[in-house]
Amino acid sequence: MTTPIIEMRGIQKHFGAVHALRNVNFSLMPGEILGLVGDNSAGKSTLMKVMTGAYQRDDGDVLFKGASTQFRSPQESRDVGIEMIYQDFALCGNMDVGQNIFLGRWPRKYGLFVDREKMYAEASTVLKRLKVDVNSVFQKVESLSGGRQQSVAIARAISFNPRVVIFDEPTANLSVMATERLLETMAELKKQGVAQVIISHRLTDIFEVGDRVMVLKRGENVGERYVKHTNEREVLELIVSGTPETALSADEALKRAA
Ligand SMILES: Nc1ncnc2c1ncn2[C@@H]1O[C@H](COP(=O)(O)OP(=O)(O)O)[C@@H](O)[C@H]1O
Ligand SMILES: [Mg+2]
Structure with missing residues (x-):
């Protein structure tokens, strides 16, 4: 067993x-x-x-x-x-899709500046892996429909490579x-x-x-x-x-x- x-x-x-x-x-x-x-x-x-x-x-x-x-x-x-996607998604509406996916762990350049290029490139990769349809990683989350906001929450969870x-x-x-x-x-x-x-x-x-x-x-x-x-x-x-x-x-x- x-x-x-x-x-x-x-x-x-x-x-x-x-x-x-x-x-x-x-x-x-x-x-x-x-x-x-x-x-x-x-x-x-x-x-x-x-x-x-x-x-x-x-x-x-x-x-x-x-x-x-x-x-x-x-x-x-x-x-x-282990990743849990909560009922209310727990996202930051006034930040964009990329920022939300990597919230609390934005990639840094020289340990100092946010590496925006890397962040948005990786965000796009995760979204593709999910085959979700979020138009742009630069869109503010609050401007997205409920379904797409959820996709962002899922993308964030998946980006941790959970089991x-x-x-x-x-x-x-x-x-x-x-x-x-x-x-x-x-x-x-x-x-x-x-x-x-x-x-x-x-x-x-x-x-x-x-x-x-x-x-x-x-x-x-x-x-x-x-x-x-x-x-x-x-x-x-x-x-x-x-x-x-x-x-x-x-x-x-x-x-x-x-
Ligand atoms: N943080 C909390 N504080 C007080 N009571 C809670 C809390 N979370 C859940 N409960 C209570 O525990 C019970 C089970 O709730 P919950 O797990 O949310 O049920 P379900 O998800 O099945 O609808 C309910 O009576 C709820 O009011
Ligand atoms: Mg419940």
């Missing part, structure tokens, strides 16, 4: 009186696309932020390539190749075309062996690109299935009326069905 690129076991997280994650288990295989679904406030974003070190867990283990880790910040998980990418509700505000482009980008990254998590309310997206789907409800695991061996109706049923008793792993669910 292959070792998951990242695994979480028994994750607990509280925010004051809110018990956001209750003993949650999670695994992601290299090159796999996992759909993470559940109603609002189910704990999806929190679980991913615990994984990247944006939030600190109260209890449980996070294993990267089988080794126990404790990322104290997203910077630490970025260093091992794991997490997309939090990426298609929520996208046009049909932009959604298709994003799903193509995900398929392209998968070909390159990148493991991905997509949080989405749109089950069609998950059924189009996903390998496996994991359901959270009120901070608990309530089920997991291989996309090939389930359908939108069954997943919806788990989202609405799943319980800890229905929380079979995808492999267990397969065996039971056999």
